[in-house]
Amino acid sequence: MSQISRGLEDVLIKTTSLTFIDGIHGVLRYRGYDINDLVEHSSYEELIYLMLYGELPSQKQLSELKAKINESYDVPEQVINIIYSLPRNCDVIGIMESAFGIMASIYNPKWDRTKDRDVAIGIIAKTATVTANAFRAKEGLKPKIPRPSSSYSRSFLEASFDKEVSDIEAKVMDSALILYTDHEVPASTTAGLVASSTLSDMYSCIVAALAALKGPLHGGAAEEAFKQFVEIGSPEKVEEWFKTNIIEGKKRLMGFGHRVYKTYDPRAKIFKRLADELTKNNKEGRRYFEIAERLEKLGVDTFSPKGIYPNTDFYSGIVFYSLGFPIYMYTALFALARTLGWLAHFIEYVEEQHRLIRPRALYIGPEYKEYVPIDKR
CATH class of the missing domain: 1.10.580.10 (Citrate Synthase, domain 1)
Structure with a gap:
């Protein structure tokens, strides 16, 4: 194994x-x-x-x-x-x-x-x-x-x-x-x-x-991250939502963590800037941006010791929403x-570097089983 x-x-x-x-x-x-x-x-x-x-x-x-x-x-x-x-x-x-x-x-x-x-x-x-x-x-x-x-x-x-x-x-x-x-x-x-x-x-x-x-x-991570913002509804409810759903509810904070990055995803920093720029004259978009900012701070304070930071999907949904x-x-x-x-x-x-991709699997089944005809099973 x-x-x-x-x-x-x-x-x-x-x-x-x-x-x-x-x-x-x-x-x-x-x-x-x-x-x-x-x-x-x-x-x-x-x-x-x-x-x-x-x-x-x-x-x-x-x-x-x-x-x-x-x-x-x-x-x-x-x-x-x-x-x-x-x-x-x-x-x-x-x-x-x-x-x-x-x-x-x-x-x-x-x-x-x-x-x-x-x-x-x-x-x-x-x-x-x-x-x-x-x-x-x-x-x-x-x-x-x-x-x-x-x-x-x-x-x-x-x-x-x-x-x-x-x-x-x-x-x-x-x-x-x-x-x-x-x-x-x-x-x-x-x-x-x-x-x-x-x-x-x-x-x-x-x-x-x-x-x-x-x-x-x-x-689907960007969709799930944005759904969090919709569920929270307003910036004032972020702390309560985070405590109930993430800390006590043990749910995953969507838009956080990455298999490769153990620090802030560089794409997320740029998406945050784009979201900030695009929502300045968009009331609904701005509300989601403010929710995301508060949620990001709580997430970083809680999970950064484990190397978990915002990834590219955390703010991208706000950008796409603001585009329509x-x-x-x-x-x-x-x-x-x-x-x-x-x-x-x-x-x-x-x-x-062409070569047919053909991996192997490690067999863990029975070594040998004698076949029994259907009328004797």
């Missing part, structure tokens, strides 16, 4: 030049660039180029990338049809799985290092279309394909909502996409890597990753951002 690593904790399954994490000091870098610098100075399109090609783009390279994205928002008619034919109470990630399953059947692209990155860029564009229309279908709105604009984030938000998107909303969405882009090999990335190791097409690998992300122990998205969309927005990270890992694995 000493050979077993439950949850594959700290088991290395690949090398990567994509993402560096220092869980002790709270450092996150993509391709060597600190997450704070990328959020402050870069755009999501620049990050797409960085993750897929290894370097930040020149202006010409960035323009060419944007053109490829703008040409790729359209999806097959069958995809829109399936999204709008499903009941409105369907889970959004389930809707996305269905959409990508259809595209896997229609496109079924083979691995080809001369085309892989173009396929990935097309998938990233189509993910915006699928995510926006999954939301619109659940809200009873008509289909809407993203249109070229100043940024991927603006195009996505304008396709989601029938309203003009402000510069700050577009910038915050851009920052959220950057923050959620990648985090090494969590459950969803690992699931997609297993699929990619069989040389399954990239669309099918996204389906595998979505299936893992759908679980409440992975992608309901709770049921938070995991889908996580998927929208993480699609880039998934694809970059799939390409890196297949092109550089």
Whole structure:
């Protein structure tokens, strides 16, 4: 049994030049660039180029990338049809799985290092279309394909909502996409890597990753964290709620703790700043932000001696709420951002270190049992 690593904790399954994490000091870098610098100075399109090609783009390279994205928002008619034919109470990630399953059947692209990155860029564009229309279908709105604009984030938000998107909303969405882009090999990335190791097409690998992300122990954390704020209701009730539910009730404080980080998640610090900025003129959003701030202080005072601090999901829900998205969309927005990270890992694995992922299990059943015919049992 000493050979077993439950949850594959700290088991290395690949090398990567994509993402560096220092869980002790709270450092996150993509391709060597600190997450704070990328959020402050870069755009999501620049990050797409960085993750897929290894370097930040020149202006010409960035323009060419944007053109490829703008040409790729359209999806097959069958995809829109399936999204709008499903009941409105369907889970959004389930809707996305269905959409990508259809595209896997229609496109079924083979691995080809001369085309892989173009396929990935097309998938990233189509993910915006699928995510926006999954939301619109659940809200009873008509289909809407993203249109070229100043940024991927603006195009996505304008396709989601029938309203003009402000510069700050577009910038915050851009920052959220950057923050959620990648985090090494969590459950969803690992699931997609297993699929990619069989040389399954990239669309099918996204389906595998979505299936893992759908679980409440992975992608649903932002939704659960925000539900806490809704349940508390007002800043004045935080202390009583914390005492009753967390201290005495022994419930888990959602949005706190991380398998890798033993200090404050650097993404959480940025999401807190974004939430603060976005809620200054949003009364309801501000109430949730103030609840979160008080809850954070109690959580840190209580759990920091154990190395448990806020993670990226603690404040992200407030950001998504302030942008206009309901709770049921938070995991889908996580998927929208993480699609880039998934694809970059799939390409890196297949092109550089491909080997079929085939682990073993330690057998603990009976050594031998004599078969007894059914008439003698």
